[in-house]
Amino acid sequence: MSKKPSANNISLYCGMLAVSLMSSITVQAGTATDEVMVVTASQTKHPELTAPASVSYITREELDKLAVSDVAEAVRTLPGININPGTTYGRNEIKIRGLDSDYTLLLVNGRRINSRDALTSAYGNDFDLSSIPMSAIDRIEIIRGPMSSLYGADALGGVVNVILRQPSDNTQANIGYQYDGPTEGSGGDTHRWDLYASGSLIPNTLQGNLIIEQSLRDAWRTDKSLNPETDILEERDKLNIFTTLKWLITDQQDMDIELLYSQDDRDADWNNWGRAVTNIQKLDRINAAFIHNGYWSQFDSRFRYSYENADLEDDSELNGAVGDISQTNHIVDGQLSGYLGSHLLTGGAEYSVTELDNNLTLVNGNVSYNRSALYIQDEFEIGGLAITLGGRFDDHEIYGGEFSPRIYTVYSLTDNWVVKGGIGKAFKAPSLNQYSKDYAVLACRGACTVVGNPDLKAETAVSYELATSYQTDYWGGSLTLFNNDIKDMIQAERWDRVATELSYFNVDEAQVRGIETMAWVDITDSLSLSGNYMYTDATDETTNKTLTLTPKHTANIQVSWQPIDTLSTYLAYQYTGTQYLRTDKKSAAYNTLDLGAQYEVIKNLKLKLGMTNLTDEERDDVATSYDYIMKSRSIYAGISYDYQ
16 A cells, blocks of 8 residues: 655655745746736736736646546646635636635636526536636746736636637647546546637638537446435536637727627536435536727727626526526726836726526525626835835725735845735625625525625735745746635634525624745756746635645646657646635545547647546545535546647
8 A cells, every 4th residue: 555645745845945945946047938928917028037016827739638528627737726626516616826716817818708697606607617618828927926906806816817829820720538437436527629710701801710619428337425316426417619710900900899698507416415406507618809909109998898698507506596607797997007207007907797587596596696897906126126116906796895905025145036016905705695685695505595794704815925936948937925814714604504584794804815836947948847836825714624625735746758759658746735614524635647649640630648636536524515526537538730
């Protein structure tokens, strides 16, 4: 029997790695090249090393080598990220630095995508993530830490910005297929097809692309469940169609029209205290955006209108009726960015309206609310010190005005070594289901309802971070300390198996603090090693209890080997430490090991093959008792062809 590494050993190893990294800085030389320019940290372009925030990203090339079905799976090994089931049955949520998915803002090309009012928090996060076709992604940028000064509410924990592939002048196309299936239990097979095409429709005037992706997954059952007659992974059929038209008006202007259609059908037999109940949800979503970009002599401009409609048919045995739910979001925003002397100024305004119809949860059947915001940011340098000052004022129809300031500094000790850090205030207004007394959600597996609390206060947080990063052509690393002091954190009452009505309440004070460290090294031209580690201390300061679903220790290590130009392989290890599933129920740590390879058989024809959860790791009895069961060892295989 193999011995699992303890949390203490991992912490010690990563700490030694960070110390070794920092002590080596003074004797190493080199200049980082081939830098990816990130935009989410300030809405202006910066190299990752000097960006005014803690940034990580994953590229199109890296995604092609993995077996991932949505954005959550794509980013799960990045620093500061923890993917926990928001519910069982395979619905995931992205947690950044120990904060729930409610505090993670999801953007697509810099604009919000959000159906949480229709689906409630955990469901909405997973459905939103699944609506983005993986084959449409150019890269994903993650900002770890609050960004309310630019993006407003919901960015208290961080931002996930999915940047989609843009149309090209040259004709390009790709077609691919991928299979994934568990080796234990029954069902669970996933088949995914995707098609990508891009090119010029009118030379030098009109470009376009089209991405079609369909994924079919059977429900998965296993004897590991307390009720083997229920599903661990729900049946899920997805269809995503994305298209962009880019009109090159002049050298100084262009206009984009983006359209995303998503169909997401789920079907599962859920375990309801030993009894199987059928849960069927069918979501149709349309996202559209019209964007005008101007590149003028003194400044750049952007004007954008975004429309989103999500229609949900919610048919569960526990509902007592079929839900007919619709959420519509309208967002208009504009932004200017340019230099005034040595100051790079960025400012903008935003106005949004959300409309919700829900025959199951809203007493009056429908409700609407609006938000507006103004923001400004100033980037300038004093000597080797780059300073970013920003602030945003949000006006919520229900919760009034809130100002979120931020200051962030980056000091370049050398071309390769920076020290950076900052302080910012963030806020999050309660969601509709949390504050509206007319909103009542069925919960407790059908035994109670959770109603809104109109006396809730908005959450606010003051966050600090201090980091140092070093980067050359062949190795790099970083060490970050972070602290979030949160006031009036919103929590849901826990069911005592007696009450028939629950609600939400504010926790006076909560603190989430921790350490992140990461490092990578190209051992040879063909062999590289990378790893990251995060320690998180998340505490309800009122009760002195640890916040739930927040592992204290998470770690990732990956070895990548490319023995020849046409073959690349990787071996990835992930450790998730102990965590409380309920305030008094602690689940043990677990590990996963993944193995994969990609081979170019002939020019532009690629095969990939691999295995996830290689050791067939299982979670403990505490997790199993709440139906948190990890997918067994699984095999994946894929084929793709590029035309250029």
